[in-house]
Amino acid sequence: MELRVLSLYPEQMNIYADRGNILFLQRRCEWRGIGFVHAGAGPGDPVDPAAHDLFYAGGGQDRDQRAVAADMVATKQRELVAAADDGAVLLAVCGGYQLLGHSYQLGEEKLPGLGIADLETVREPGPRLIGNVAIEADLGGGPRLIAGFENHGGRTYLRPGAQPLGRVLCGHGNNDRDGFEGVRRDNVIGTYLHGPLLPKNAWLADHLIALALERRYGTRPDLEPLPDRLEAAAHESARRAATGT
Amino acid sequence: MAAAGRSRGGAFGAKVALSRAIGAASRRSGRGGGTTLPGRVLLRLEPEAIARLGTGLDGSRTIVSATNGKTTTAGMIAAILAADGRSPVHNRAGSNMTWGVATALLEQSGSEGLFEVDEAWLPRVSEQLQPTLIVLGNLFRDQLDRYGEMEALADEWARTVAALAGGTEFALNADDPLIADLGRDREGRRREGALYFGIEDPSQALPELQHAFDAKHCRRCGHPYAYARAFVGHLGHYSCPSCGAERPAPEVAATAIELRGMEGSRTRVRTPSGEIELELPLPGLYNVYNALAAIAAGLRLGVEPARIAGALGEMRAAFGRVETIAVGEVPVSILLIKNPAGANEVLRTLLLESRERGPIDLWVALNDRIADGRDVSWIWDADFELLSAAVRRVVCAGTRAPEMALRLKYAGWPQEAIEVVPGIEASLDAAVAGAEGRLFALPTYTALLELRRLLSDRGLAQEFWR
Incomplete structure (x- = not known):
């Protein structure tokens, strides 16, 4: 078995230690004897939707995000939409999450988005939404906690066609108003939670690995349990930082 | 107290006197907080206090800022001035926001000023103090929850420099494109009074560009830079293939470096006033950069090269930057870590150390208080992988200790070598008890403060081990 991961714009979209998410997936595959193949797609690079099982998009500075938005829509939109429609796992964090929607209104400027999720993002007056955050999400199998850190100026609003990733327990979430965080559509997950996200939530990393392998090989694999003492402690530490208890 | 002397009128004088009295009372009560309380009080009473007190400095007024190395660089410049018989008003305690600067101005006297200033506060302090010299070292990814994006910070610095140009001199790092570009005007011409420093020894280049690479786009045209080599993070030899903007030739240049x-x-x-043979007792290439900044500043402040070299040769580390303190039989070397670029330099230094002396014992304390940055994700951008085969044992401490331990596990450190011990004191004692030789302590900023307090309570903090 083999997991093939494609990082979208790894040079431009990596601001919140996004490589930690990739490293986490890599090690957990390797420890289980699952092959791990990692590639990157930068500006202008074509994407083959069938060649990857898990797509990753991280966060970037405004300037990078501007350049990436235009390039992504021009050179990768059709293929990424096809991959999402075909059940590929797509994890998009922070800036990458914003690009999943229809658009990101940044002052006078409107950045285009992939339109994979029915949402839009607006940079509104008011402070950036920053801090530790805990949400509750049910990805099948009952509600579970996801912990992380958020730092975003944009406010994201889900439209009727979109389902949130979870409910905010502590923190700001999509827009600091409606109590929701992130988006979920088929095997696409968008979220503002970094920290990075997966090391703080090993269960979510394993869930994504299983989903991606299921799409590739037809059946959901039984992932071998790993000695996750430190992973559990880190999850607990991040949860406590958000909830205070 | 002459610094503020002449400019103090009645109302302002009363505010100054009150602020000083409050500082003195606070110190007498022994409750701490005395270091910046007077400045805080005064700024509350008089928001323009730095401007008013600063007019008392009729000699040089120097500001030092950078993401990494500002405390050390300011300390080096202070040593250089001391060797020249000058004692500037200096916020040497490292309190580098407005209230730290105001407190130094309130409590010290002198005709010259030397201020380390936090990156985010540089525009405000510069506007008030109207410095005669600004020394800028680097801009790295740091505490995004507090400073925001680096490019936005660079834009603010550019506005500050443009507003001061003409009346102010600048010592700038040629190797950091975010800094170097500040020395050029809108048309790309070098600003009057700009003096550049940089490294010109290709043997010190990194084998490959590091992950935490922070200056990708040309400050002039937005096209990605091409790098011939990098020395520390994104500090190196770069040029823009599109518009041709390139690293300025530094007047103060390290032409041959031997790290020990x-x-x-x-x-x-190499300097415009002749060559200096620098024997620096502080480790790492990052301290070579700090020394180059200090040399450039020293020359601008009119100090002889030989005197500069002598002062730097006798440097001691700034507070918490490679001091060594004996805890029982175990020498504990303290190296502050606070962001990916800085941590990488510490890790490189420790890797060299392990090659010479064998596997090392570590204590790593990760805190997430406001002064550390609440966001601890940066540890995944630092290259802890460098030490995966160089560590005998590591004890993790701090408010986010489990997340530090997890990072080390995924960096490939042996799991049996990683321990988590809650509490600064218990974890330090555990680390010391298990250390075979020297223990390297890597705290984030507030963990360093806790460590310092602990060692001082035990009567050890003043005891330097060499």
Whole structure:
């Protein structure tokens, strides 16, 4: 078995230690004897939707995000939409999450988005939404906690066609108003939670690995349990930082 | 107290006197907080206090800022001035926001000023103080929850420099494109009074560009830079293939560098006033950069090269930057870590150390208080992988200790070598008890403060081990 991961714009979209998410997936595959193949797609690079099982998009500075938005829509939109429609796992964090929607209104400027999720993002007056955050999400199998850190100026609003990733327990979430965080559509997950996200939530990393392998090989694999003492402690530490208890 | 002397009128004088009295009372009560309380009080009473007190400095007024190395660089410049018989008003305690500057101005006297200033506060302090010299070292990814994006910070600095140009001199790092570009005007011409420093020894280049690479786009045209080599993070030799903007030729240049692990380094430095053979007792290439900044500043402040070299050769580390304190039989070397670029330099130095002396014992304390940055994700951008085969044992401490331990596990450190012990004191004692030789302590900023307090309570903090 083999997991093939494609990082979208790894040079431009990596601001919140996004490589930690990739490293986490890599090690957990390797420890289980699952092959791990990692590639990157930068500006202008074509994407083959069938060649990857898990797509990753991280966060970037405004300037990078501007350049990436235009390039992504021009050179990768059709293929990424096809991959999402075909059940590929797509994890998009922070800036990458914003690009999943229809658009990101940044002052006078409107950045285009992939339109994979029915949402839009607006940079509104008011402070950036920053801090530790805990949400509750049910990805099948009952509600579970996801912990992380958020730092975003944009406010994201889900439209009727979109389902949130979870409910905010502590923190700001999509827009600091409606109590929701992130988006979920088929095997696409968008979220503002970094920290990075997966090391703080090993269960979510394993869930994504299983989903991606299921799409590739037809059946959901039984992932071998790993000695996750430190992973559990880190999850607990991040949860406590958000909830205070 | 002459610094503020002449400018103090009645109302302002009363505010100054009140602020000083409150500081003195606070110190007498022994409750701490005395270091910046007077400045805080005064700024509350008089928001323009720095401007008013600063007019008392009729000699040089120097501001030092950078993401990494500002405390050390300011300390080096202070040593250089001291060797020249000058004692500037200096916020040497490292309190580098407005209230730290105001407190130094309130409590010290002198005709010259030397201020380390936090990156985010540089525009405000510069506007008030109207410095005669600004020394800018680097801009790295740091505490995004507090500073925001680096490019936005660079834009603010550019506005500050443009507003001061003409009346102010600048010592700038040629190797950091975010800094170097500040020395050019809108048309790309070098600003009057700009003096550049940089490294010109290709043997010190990194084998490959590091992950935490922070200056990708040309400050002039937005096209990605091409790098011939990098020395520390994104500091190196770069040019823009599109518009042709390139690294300015530095007047103060390290032409041959020999690093000697924790011992320090030996460097030949070319300057407009002749060559300097620098024996620096502080480790790492990052301290060579700090020294180059200090040399450039020293020259601008009119100090002889030989005197500069002598002062730097006798440097002691700034607070928490490679001091060594004996805890029982175990020498504990303290190296502050606070962001990916800085941590990478510490890790490189420790890797050299382990090659010479064998596997090392570590204590790593990760805190997430406001002064550390609440967001601890940066540890995944630092290259802890460098030490995966160099560590005997590591004890993790701090408010986010489990997340530090997890990072080390995924960096490939042996799991049996990683321990988590809650509490600064218990974890330090555990680390010391298990150490075979020297223990390297890597705290984030507030963990360093806790460590310092602990060692001082035990009567050890003043005891330097060499």
